Amino acid sequence: MSDADTSPGDDGPEMVQINLRLSQAFLDDIDTTWREQGFNSRSEFLRYAARDAVKHPEFSREGWKQVAASEHDLRSGDAELVSRAEVVELMDRDEDGE
Template identity: 85%
Template sequence: MSDADTGASNNGPEMVQINLRLSKAFLEDIDTTWEEQGFNSRSEFLRYAARDAIKHPEFSREGWKQIAASE
């Protein structure tokens, strides 16, 4: 994998690109949210959300399933 593929830079940790499948409606909600909350990009917002979910695992897997099912 090249540096271009991973987003590696001299300024921070190596970034790896992933693919994620979401419903169109959920993606629209994500886009509205990151813009309203002042994030610079969708990627920045999703990294923040993933980091927050790992650092603060208040929801069980079942709780997340219920949230996803309500979308």
């Protein structure tokens, strides 16, 4: 946790520390992700992820699972990339009922 996460005297809301149990492999993935995404700390990244989940509940857990599965398929070579134009075309077909 960074000093910014725990230092008193900020004008922002009071920060409360929580404990969270994760597998080491998952924690390693989180650490890689927050660094690659340019966050200043693990805590900042986890607060962002939690805030996003609370503010956008319409994107369900099932939706996240589908995203993760698709990303895995792309990385493993089991899926093909499609262009933006192809996605737009598919969406237009679905709206028209074709």
